[in-house]
Every structure is written in C-alpha cells, then in structure tokens.
Amino acid sequence: MRCTYFDAARCRSCTLLDQPYAVQLAGKVGHCAEVLGEHGDLTWLPPVTSAEQGFRNKAKMVVGGSTSAPTLGILDPTGRGVDLRACPLYSARMHAALPLLADFVSRASITPYDVTTRSGELKHLLVTESPDGDLMVRLVLRSQEAVTRIRKHLLALQAALPQLAVASVNLLPEHKAVTEGEREILLTEGATLRMRVNGIDLHLRPQSFFQTNTEVAAALYRQVTAWVDAISPASMWDLYCGVGGFALHAATPGRAVTGIERSVEAVASARLTARELGLADVRFEAGDAADVGGTAGGALPELVVVNPPRRGIGEPLSRWLEASGVRHVVYSSCNAETLARDLRAMPSLRPREGRVLDMFPHTGHYEVAVRLERD
Structure with a gap:
C-alpha cells in the first residue's frame, strides 16, 4: 500500500x-x-x-486547526493539526464523509481544542462505518457550549450525509490523553449502528466497543x-x-x-x-x-x-x-x-x-x- x-x-x-x-x-x-x-x-x-487498505471501520480523528479550516487527523510534535482525511486505511465512503463533517464543524462554529493553550471545544471526531455504509458520528467536546449550535445544523448535515444513522456529543472536560469521556448526549432518534457480521445484526451504541x-x-x-x-x-x-x-x-x-x-x-x-x-x-x-x-x-x-x-x-x-x-x-x-x-x-x-x-x-x-x- x-x-x-x-x-x-x-x-x-x-x-x-x-x-x-x-x-x-x-x-x-x-x-x-x-x-x-x-x-x-x-x-x-x-x-x-x-x-x-480500506479495512478500517473507525476513524478516530484529533481535531486541530481553526474553526474555518479544521484539520482531522493527528497532532504533530508541536501540537499543530495534521489533516489525514485521505488516509488509505479508510473506505471510499468514509473519504466522502470526512470533508462534509469538516464543513459541519465550520458551519456550527465549533472551535477545535488547542492542547498547548488548553482552550477551545472540539477534541476528537469519532466516525464508525457499518458494513452497509451507515455512519455513527461522535463529537468529543470539552463542554456543552456548542451543543445548541450542533443541534441547529444537524438537519443540514443529515441532508448532505443521508447515511448518518447515529450522532452524539461526548463530554470530556478534563485535559488528559484519552479519547472520550463518560457522558454521552444522543442527538438523533437512532441510538444504535447496525454492524451486520456473518448475517447477524450486532448493535453498536456510542460508547460500545x-x-x-x-x-x-x-x-x-x-x-x-x-x-x-x-x-x-x-x-x-x-x-x-x-x-x-x-x-x-x-x-x-x-x-x-x-x-x-x-x-x-x-x-x-x-x-x-x-x-x-x-x-x-x-x-x-x-x-x-x-x-x-x-x-x-x-x-x-x-x-x-x-x-x-x-x-x-x-x-x-x-x-x-x-x-x-x-x-x-x-x-x-x-x-x-x-x-x-x-x-x-x-x-x-x-x-x-x-x-x-x-x-x-x-x-x-x-x-x-x-x-x-x-x-
């Protein structure tokens, strides 16, 4: 590869x-x-x-950059965002979804978290793809400051990304090296992503492995x-x-x-x-x-x-x-x-x-x- x-x-x-x-x-x-x-x-x-390549069903993206130009990927040694949206480990459907999600971050005015200054809101974007192409999207935030704006723009995101089955906000107020916190706020009617494996529909909730x-x-x-x-x-x-x-x-x-x-x-x-x-x-x-x-x-x-x-x-x-x-x-x-x-x-x-x-x-x-x- x-x-x-x-x-x-x-x-x-x-x-x-x-x-x-x-x-x-x-x-x-x-x-x-x-x-x-x-x-x-x-x-x-x-x-x-x-x-x-194309085998990963999950994108765990650190969000960096700015509200108008967010990066989805990892951080470099200085704490700056490195955008990895085109990573070949993800499927073509995931590649198509990630730019739409980056645009959503900008439209909802969610400030990426800055690890050096410990300021900002959006720490991680967690996206899981089912075998049928449906998506679960989780936004890991420092606080609930952006939740109202996220709800306001969610319908437009669902229209642009119809395969979005589950969306949620996860709250991680502490500054520590973990991916997510304990509290989850569900934003959609759908609460589980169906992972069809060997003919069995396994249900994946936001905090399930x-x-x-x-x-x-x-x-x-x-x-x-x-x-x-x-x-x-x-x-x-x-x-x-x-x-x-x-x-x-x-x-x-x-x-x-x-x-x-x-x-x-x-x-x-x-x-x-x-x-x-x-x-x-x-x-x-x-x-x-x-x-x-x-x-x-x-x-x-x-x-x-x-x-x-x-x-x-x-x-x-x-x-x-x-x-x-x-x-x-x-x-x-x-x-x-x-x-x-x-x-x-x-x-x-x-x-x-x-x-x-x-x-x-x-x-x-x-x-x-x-x-x-x-x-």
Missing part, C-alpha cells in the same frame, strides 16, 4: 508500511509463535489475512464459533463480551449462553440483538469479568470464551479459571505477551489450537485466538 502521508513523514502510525504485506504477516506469525513457544504441542492454523477491522472480526467470530460447535457445550460464558459477538454467534437452541461485560451500553446492545433473533437461552449481564464467580452465579459452564483488552484477563480470573474445573476455554487476545502470562497461570488448561488474525495491518499488532483444553 502506498501512502503519501507516510512517504512525506507527516504520519508514521503505520510503522510497518515500508515492509511488503507478506513480510509483515510472517513477522507477526513468527512473533506469536515465539511468545507462546513454551507450548510445543500447540497446533497453528493458517493466519487470517486482511485487505491492505467493536473491532476496528470488520472483515477480520467476522473471521474471528467464525473461528471461535467453529471451535465451540465442535466441542458442543450445553452451556457457555462469554466474558468481556462487548456487544455480544461471540455469544450471539455461538448461540444455538438448547445451549445456555451468558455474556458478561462492564459497559452497560454494550450490554443493552447485546440484549437488543438477542431479542431480535429470538434467542431465549442467551442472557447478558453488566459486571466485572474478573469477578465472574460472583457475577454470573449458578452452575459452572462447560466452556468459557474470554476476549479481554490488551492488559489480558489478569491474575484473579486466571486463578479462578485454573481452579474452576471448566474443561474448555477459548482465549481471544490482542496482546500475545499478556496472553502468554495468563496461560502460565492456568497450567491445567493446555493450548491445543491457535490462529493469528491480522486485525491491524501495517502495525506490529494482531489478534490471536487460542483453544484451551483441561488435561
């Missing part, structure tokens, strides 16, 4: 872009095999590749579902379930499935999909996956799926799984280092099969899924 931003050294976020894609992929597979090398009987399935690469996420769901169906458990827990991707894919009549997720918004989204699909044996609960012994209650499941953030599941949950007697665990990880650490804490659960999925081309990051079985 060629990128003029990378060639001009304006953006080097894609740290591996100067390597051919096949070399990138081989490096990731080799790194994962090395990190998990102590598990010599682990069988590796062929890696899942990604498109080299979804994988950045839809096609590779679909492959990940298929792989985990294939492992689950081969084991054919009567009961399953999906921990760190997000909007319910693994649970909803693995659901089948007679299989009791429970999803646990800290985000109340994500749980609401998962419950909505379960109702639409008529899945009576699937339930979702808001809670801390690390305290799953007290959260889920009832009898132990035959299989547990875990899909934690980069920090991994950590010692408490690793210890609980090791002592629980659960026979089967599927661990989906975006950090092989923390995966390896957690596996050492669960010596009775042996890795049998693994697969690298290239969720993040041109970077050193990747997803790896591993099927574990108790000795």
